[in-house]
Amino acid sequence: MESSPVVRPVLRRSSVWREDIIEDIHGKAQLGRYQYRGFSTLRGRPMPSFDDLVFIPASLTRVPLEGYREDCSTRTILGTRFAKKPIELETPIMVTGMSFGALSLNAKVALAKAATAVGTSTSTGDGGMLPEERENSRILIYEVLPSRYGTNVHHLKSANGIELAIGQGAKPGTGGVLLGAKVSDKIAEMRDLPPGVDQRSPCRHPDWMGPDDMVAKIEELREATDWQVPIFVKMGATRVYDDVKLAAKSGADVVVVDGMEGGTGASPDILIDHTGIPTLAAVCEARAALEDIRLYGVVQLIIAGGIRTGADAAKALALGADAVYLGTAALIALNCNRPIYIEDYHKLGTEPHACHHCHTGRCPVGITTQDPELTARLPIDEAAERVTNFFHALTSEIQMLARACGKADVHDLEPEDLRALTLESSMITGVPLVGTRYPFGGGPGWQREETGAPQG
Amino acid sequence: MCGIVGFFDKTGSGNAPIGKIMLRMLEALCRRGPDSAGVALYGPATNDALVLNVKVGEHGDFREKGLQLAEKIRHFARVHQASVLGEYLRLRLEWDQGVRQLQKQIEALSEGVEVVSLGKQLEIIKQVGSPDALNHTYGIDSFVGHHALGHTRMSTESKVDLSHSQPFWAHGIADLASVHNGHITNYHKLRRQYEQRDIRFYTENDSEIIGVFLADQMEHGMDLKDALKASLRTFDGSYSYLAASANTLAYAKDRFAYKPLVIGETDEFVALATEEVAIRAAFPNETISTREAPANYSHTWSVPQEVAVNY
Amino acid sequence: MKKASIDCRGKTTREINVQIRDFIADHATEIEILSPAARHNLGVATIEPVKMVFDGSVGYFCGGMIDGPEILVRGSAGWGLGETMMGGTIVVEGNAGNGAGAAIRNGTVVVRGHAAARAGISMKGGLLMIGGSVGYMSGFMMQKGTLIVCGDAAEGLADSMYLGTVYIGGKFESLGHDTEVSEPTDEDWKFLRENLSRFELPCDRPFRKIVAGRRLWNFDKKDFDIWKAVL
Numbered sequence: 001m002e003s004s005p006v007v008r009p010v011l012r013r014s015s016v017w018r019e020d021i022i023e024d025i026h027g028k029a030q031l032g033r034y035q036y037r038g039f040s041t042l043r044g045r046p047m048p049s050f051d052d053l054v055f056i057p058a059s060l061t062r063v064p065l066e067g068y069r070e071d072c073s074t075r076t077i078l079g080t081r082f083a084k085k086p087i088e089l090e091t092p093i094m095v096t097g098m099s100f101g102a103l104s105l106n107a108k109v110a111l112a113k114a115a116t117a118v119g120t121s122t123s124t125g126d127g128g129m130l131p132e133e134r135e136n137s138r139i140l141i142y143e144v145l146p147s148r149y150g151t152n153v154h155h156l157k158s159a160n161g162i163e164l165a166i167g168q169g170a171k172p173g174t175g176g177v178l179l180g181a182k183v184s185d186k187i188a189e190m191r192d193l194p195p196g197v198d199q200r201s202p203c204r205h206p207d208w209m210g211p212d213d214m215v216a217k218i219e220e221l222r223e224a225t226d227w228q229v230p231i232f233v234k235m236g237a238t239r240v241y242d243d244v245k246l247a248a249k250s251g252a253d254v255v256v257v258d259g260m261e262g263g264t265g266a267s268p269d270i271l272i273d274h275t276g277i278p279t280l281a282a283v284c285e286a287r288a289a290l291e292d293i294r295l296y297g298v299v300q301l302i303i304a305g306g307i308r309t310g311a312d313a314a315k316a317l318a319l320g321a322d323a324v325y326l327g328t329a330a331l332i333a334l335n336c337n338r339p340i341y342i343e344d345y346h347k348l349g350t351e352p353h354a355c356h357h358c359h360t361g362r363c364p365v366g367i368t369t370q371d372p373e374l375t376a377r378l379p380i381d382e383a384a385e386r387v388t389n390f391f392h393a394l395t396s397e398i399q400m401l402a403r404a405c406g407k408a409d410v411h412d413l414e415p416e417d418l419r420a421l422t423l424e425s426s427m428i429t430g431v432p433l434v435g436t437r438y439p440f441g442g443g444p445g446w447q448r449e450e451t452g453a454p455q456g
Numbered sequence: 457m458c459g460i461v462g463f464f465d466k467t468g469s470g471n472a473p474i475g476k477i478m479l480r481m482l483e484a485l486c487r488r489g490p491d492s493a494g495v496a497l498y499g500p501a502t503n504d505a506l507v508l509n510v511k512v513g514e515h516g517d518f519r520e521k522g523l524q525l526a527e528k529i530r531h532f533a534r535v536h537q538a539s540v541l542g543e544y545l546r547l548r549l550e551w552d553q554g555v556r557q558l559q560k561q562i563e564a565l566s567e568g569v570e571v572v573s574l575g576k577q578l579e580i581i582k583q584v585g586s587p588d589a590l591n592h593t594y595g596i597d598s599f600v601g602h603h604a605l606g607h608t609r610m611s612t613e614s615k616v617d618l619s620h621s622q623p624f625w626a627h628g629i630a631d632l633a634s635v636h637n638g639h640i641t642n643y644h645k646l647r648r649q650y651e652q653r654d655i656r657f658y659t660e661n662d663s664e665i666i667g668v669f670l671a672d673q674m675e676h677g678m679d680l681k682d683a684l685k686a687s688l689r690t691f692d693g694s695y696s697y698l699a700a701s702a703n704t705l706a707y708a709k710d711r712f713a714y715k716p717l718v719i720g721e722t723d724e725f726v727a728l729a730t731e732e733v734a735i736r737a738a739f740p741n742e743t744i745s746t747r748e749a750p751a752n753y754s755h756t757w758s759v760p761q762e763v764a765v766n767y
Numbered sequence: 768m769k770k771a772s773i774d775c776r777g778k779t780t781r782e783i784n785v786q787i788r789d790f791i792a793d794h795a796t797e798i799e800i801l802s803p804a805a806r807h808n809l810g811v812a813t814i815e816p817v818k819m820v821f822d823g824s825v826g827y828f829c830g831g832m833i834d835g836p837e838i839l840v841r842g843s844a845g846w847g848l849g850e851t852m853m854g855g856t857i858v859v860e861g862n863a864g865n866g867a868g869a870a871i872r873n874g875t876v877v878v879r880g881h882a883a884a885r886a887g888i889s890m891k892g893g894l895l896m897i898g899g900s901v902g903y904m905s906g907f908m909m910q911k912g913t914l915i916v917c918g919d920a921a922e923g924l925a926d927s928m929y930l931g932t933v934y935i936g937g938k939f940e941s942l943g944h945d946t947e948v949s950e951p952t953d954e955d956w957k958f959l960r961e962n963l964s965r966f967e968l969p970c971d972r973p974f975r976k977i978v979a980g981r982r983l984w985n986f987d988k989k990d991f992d993i994w995k996a997v998l
Binding site (some may be wrong): 711716718733748 | 804806807827842845846862865883884885922
């Protein structure tokens with residue numbers, strides 16, 4: 001033993017004190033506050049997600065549609081409840097609200113052009129309407145947020161839909177953040193802030209609190225737009241069952257629920273990973289809520305938060321959504337995390353496919369930055385083309401899955417077209433576990449008023 | 457989330473049309489609270505009898521159930537009057553032991569029985585549905601009295617049914633009732649503390665904790681005024697609430713001013729409401745100046761009691 | 768000069784607003800709205816320079832999102848008076864509820880009586896003047912613009928401001944985070960007198976000036992005593 005050669009020991013790593021945890025503690029010991037970052041959840045543990053479900057397409061009991069030849073409609077209409085001019089989209093995929101400030105001008109314009117090419121919508125995000133976005137986006141939704149940055153009645157009146165935002169999936173219950181490096185002169189002017197401040201927005205609307213007050217606020221937005229356009233209410237996925245009922249009761253045309261996988265330009269790290277429920281659970285709770293107050297189909301449902309592929313989108317539709325918002329996926333189509341300008345990723349301390357440094361304003365590919373040199377790395381027309389291609393690809397994926405399930409309309413996808421691969425996902429969605437005909441545990445598990453099921 | 461209203465006749469005449477006033481105020485707030493409607497009406501006190509409104513059950517023939525229940529109650533209390541209206545058995549009876557004891561005995565008689573209100577002057581009438589429907593079933597518009605509370609409900613997290621609707625009687629203290637707008641966020645923590653002391657809860661509605669708290673404080677010797685002040689230090693979350701006893705109407709508002717409460721006062725009366733539109737609907741021709749109640753504050757209006765009340 | 772009149776009794780908010788719009792389209796320059804009975808959303812998002820007189824109390828969001836009109840309320844107002852307005856003038860003779868002048872971008876809002884909590888919250892410009900007192904957290908997160916309070920203020924005055932300015936004539940229960948109190952300069956006094964006298968509000972109070980201390984503009988861990996309350 002004494003004279004044996006040195007053998008490298010097997011390193012035993014703790015699953016509790018992981019490398020990222022250790023680094024986080026070291027970081028806080030320097031910083032003195034919580035850490036900010038961008039992007040989506042970076043949780044190590046797998047969570048219930050759309051990946052836990054599979055479609056069971058037609059075979060003998062049902063007839064599939066012939067691809068390309070037999071039409072499968074993707075037309076999507078939002079806002080039929082009260083609006084005189086509901087929004088009509090060519091696809092159920094929409095671009096979620098991401099602000100000019102979080103994103104560069106080029107990114108915003110590229111997304112607008114792509115959305116128009118594909119026949120869908122974009123959203124202003126927090127910070128007001130960019131004239132360039134209104135010019136290039138045929139269907140533009142105007143967000144009214146707690147910050148009210150850049151809120152302009154003339155812009156509001158020119159929008160195709162108004163979205164009253166209560167919160168978002170990445171950081172429900174808190175306000176927006178834009179760190180000083182991204183509060184450029186132009187952003188500062190639009191938001192009425194001193195340039196270079198660490199912008200922290202309020203977490204609540206300044207002029208109303210609670211769904212009972214919201215009744216009057218929704219009425220105000222309708223009166224301001226002469227009842228023409230749909231009013232959306234957007235929330236982060238927390239007490240989804242209760243919140244969706246309240247939003248619908250308060251008069252929303254469309255309810256938007258953003259799951260915990262939702263992305264952000266900047267948020268405290270701890271909020272992104274430890275608040276909100278997964279999108280899979282959120283869509284099921286939201287649908288049950290609308291059904292219980294008999295408004296399913298009257299009030300439309302948009303689901304957001306980590307929608308990555310046509311499979312995710314199709315499953316969301318099957319479980320009850322009328323449309324899905326994409327954020328992170330659209331940015332990735334623009335070039336986010338692309339293996340180019342690799343040295344600049346390294347300068348940020350990261351690499352392509354692992355970058356989540358949107359909050360720094362040093363985005364190597366010019367998307368989440370206000371720096372003109374970096375922004376120039378995202379020429380608008382090429383970027384728009386990439387997103388257009390991506391959206392077309394997603395739309396055809398959804399159609400393909402729908403056709404395979406025997407549907408001539410993607411909105412005819414149902415939970416009965418799915419099976420669950422895990423016990424958890426079966427309980428959460430009420431979809432039978434594979435190999436059985438029954439949902440495991442009788443899910444969904446929240447309180448259903450009629451059945452008097454146990455409280456969720 | 458909801459609409460709350462209150463009315464107090466400062467003249468003490470006992471003849472104010474409190475039923476009509478409550479209905480007009482509640483109708484104006486319907487949109488805030490479309491799920492349920494309820495009122496707590498304080499009529500004139502006559503002798504020492506207690507008035508009880510008892511919910512007879514969840515379903516079935518309420519009339520039959522109610523009368524059967526009245527029969528059983530006659531075995532242990534001197535019942536002067538018993539009648540069934542809608543979902544309620546209304547009793548006028550004499551009882552000289554503790555209020556909690558009477559309630560316990562009545563509720564033990566059958567499943568789903570709940571004493572919804574108890575007092576010498578207080579009557580709580582509430583149900584799922586609109587104020588108009590409430591009036592249609594129970595004839596609220598003919599009530600006269602001293603003061604009243606009202607509530608229209610938009611359920612936040614708990615069930616929509618009669619028991620979960622407001623106003624809530626503060627079980628254990630005759631004539632004490634409350635209505636609440638907002639959401640008390642340390643309800644579960646407080647509830648567990650009370651349950652450890654065997655205090656019973658009837659719903660999962662956070663608003664119920666207000667009556668439980670006030671009753672507990674008052675049973676330990678505090679008066680209503682101080683109990684309200686203590687509540688400002690105890691409750692977390694959002695609340696504007698009104699409370700009333702036999703001769704008092706009061707309000708309390710949380711320290712962050714989350715929920716609205718408008719006060720309209722003249723020499724003759726005080727009207728409180730979540731929104732001024734309710735005050736204007738009930739008093740269209742009065743010149744009343746209105747103001748928002750201040751945050752982190754409570755206030756009471758009282759008249760000298762007509763009849764000595766022994767709890 | 769073309770006057771018009773609306774009696775609100777028996778009408779919905781929508782009907783009243785449509786009538787207001789029709790009168791404006793018909794070139795009315797002054798509209799009197801009788802018996803508003805504290806309805807919400809009256810005259811919201813009006814962008815023409817018309818005069819609207821509400822003969823009674825209004826509910827929430829009166830004058831919300833306007834750009835240009837002159838509004839007079841001969842009673843009280845509910846929450847969110849003039850919220851996010853871009854231009855024009857609003858005068859309320861009675862009291863106002865929470866969030867008076869919330870997030871206004873320009874224009875002038877005057878409350879002769881008292882305002883409640885969060886008066887002037889998130890203002891992005893413009894002028895808010897209160898003849899009486901203001902409630903909890905007034906001037907919160909003011910980005911720009913000016914709040915003049917002739918009376919007293921409740922707790923948390925002028926918390927977390929950027930470039931807003933608060934002048935207070937009476938006492939405040941407590942200040943918000945990151946404030947600096949000083950005596951008004953001669954320029955400030957000129958500004959106060961001009962604007963207060965324009966609306967016959969008292970100019971003789973011992974006004975003090977409050978602006979941001981700027982310690983909350985960028986995080987610095989050495990300032991943790993102040994940051995721990997706001998993070």
